[in-house]
Amino acid sequence: DAMVIxxxxxxVTQFGKPxxxxxxxxxxxxxxxxxxxxxxxxxxxLFHYYDKDFNNEADTPxxxxxxxxxxxxxxxxxxSPGLGDAAMYLCATGEGSGTYNEQFFGPGTxxxxx
Amino acid sequence: KxxxxxxxxxxxVPEGENLVLNCSFTDSAIYNLQWFRQDPGxxxxxxxxIQSSQREQTSGRLNASLDKSSGRSTLYIAxxxxxxxxxxxxxxxxxxxxxxxxxxxxxxxxxxx
Numbered sequence: 001d002a003m004v005i006x007x008x009x010x011x012v013t014q015f016g017k018p019x020x021x022x023x024x025x026x027x028x029x030x031x032x033x034x035x036x037x038x039x040x041x042x043x044x045x046l047f048h049y050y051d052k053d054f055n056n057e058a059d060t061p062x063x064x065x066x067x068x069x070x071x072x073x074x075x076x077x078x079x080s081p082g083l084g085d086a087a088m089y090l091c092a093t094g095e096g097s098g099t100y101n102e103q104f105f106g107p108g109t110x111x112x113x114x
Numbered sequence: 115k116x117x118x119x120x121x122x123x124x125x126x127v128p129e130g131e132n133l134v135l136n137c138s139f140t141d142s143a144i145y146n147l148q149w150f151r152q153d154p155g156x157x158x159x160x161x162x163x164i165q166s167s168q169r170e171q172t173s174g175r176l177n178a179s180l181d182k183s184s185g186r187s188t189l190y191i192a193x194x195x196x197x198x199x200x201x202x203x204x205x206x207x208x209x210x211x212x213x214x215x216x217x218x219x220x221x222x223x224x225x226x227x
Contacts (some may be wrong), residue, residue, distance in 0.1 A: 033214070042118070042203070042217035043158070090157055101146060102208060103215055105158040
């Protein structure tokens with residue numbers, strides 16, 4: 001089945017220790033998105049890639065970076081995690097064109113910062 | 115700036131009841147609207163997508179409607195079941211095919227057996 005996969009599902013890191021979250025897709029979609037969702041909050045877009053073009057949200061902290069080495073994979077790097085970065089991180093994909101532009105989400109990675 | 119509101123934040127109903135979840139948005143210039151389901155600690159599952167030119171979409175016991183001019187959408191769940199217990203989020207996509215989604219905080223639904 002075509003899908004969006006996130007690894008790991010749970011990640012524990014220490015304050016200030018860099019961490020990388022992974023997302024892969026078999027949908028062959030042009031667009032990949034990273035959202036941050038804190039408890040009982042709405043998902044908040046951090047950035048997205050349209051093919052190789054990186055689009056950063058204005059209020060995304062510099063602590064968050066992303067890489068998309070190819071169509072299938074996208075990574076979220078948190079350079080120096082703080083306690084406030086503990087959240088669910090959601091990856092999504094979309095066609096980026098056409099009639100629907102439906103977004104498809106992965107299962108998320110729950111990040112804990114100690 | 116688009117804002118999406120879902121009220122109430124939580125809802126508890128007995129099994130078998132038909133129910134309506136509401137969503138409102140401030141900017142009517144949307145591309146589409148999606149309803150998602152989120153189980154505790156899980157990702158988002160897309161339930162229904164309504165294009166801006168459409169009025170409603172149906173999938174099984176779910177029916178979503180869209181009134182773009184008034185900035186409202188509803189998700190109707192027929193004959194609710196305990197398995198429907200989850201958080202339901204609506205999200206709107208701005209004008210433009212690859213625009214971002216703006217989410218509401220969601221409504222946490224509990225269906226009592």
